[in-house]
Amino acid sequence: MTAVDIVVIVAGLFFGYRLVSNYLTPNTSREPTRQDADRPRNDPPRQQWERNWEPAAPSTPAWFDVLGVAETADLAQIEYAYRVKISQYHPDKVAQMGEDIRQLAEAKSKEINAAYETAVRLRRR
Numbered sequence: 001m002t003a004v005d006i007v008v009i010v011a012g013l014f015f016g017y018r019l020v021s022n023y024l025t026p027n028t029s030r031e032p033t034r035q036d037a038d039r040p041r042n043d044p045p046r047q048q049w050e051r052n053w054e055p056a057a058p059s060t061p062a063w064f065d066v067l068g069v070a071e072t073a074d075l076a077q078i079e080y081a082y083r084v085k086i087s088q089y090h091p092d093k094v095a096q097m098g099e100d101i102r103q104l105a106e107a108k109s110k111e112i113n114a115a116y117e118t119a120v121r122l123r124r125r
Helices: 003-024 034-038 048-052 063-067 075-089 099-123
Strands: none
């Protein structure tokens, strides 16, 4: 092995190491942006698509979807659907079951009650 071969091998190793280390480490030499200034210090840096992405607000279903009736249903149909739905998810019916099922039933019964109140309020106008 000649001296030229050794120099070429060492140079190749050095440049290969630098190339790989540049691709694997985050770019810390960039100037901070306005979004970075608004970000708390303990928040990790985010990609560009993450900065612009806002999670969708949780949408609540309409009262007639919750109760399972048509939007044009009369008060008797709404009350019947309410009684059927609340009998399925009433917290007293699932009191002996697991904690997660009780929490789900409680959340569903609150949603059903809110939908029923909305429907009755709209029908009595």
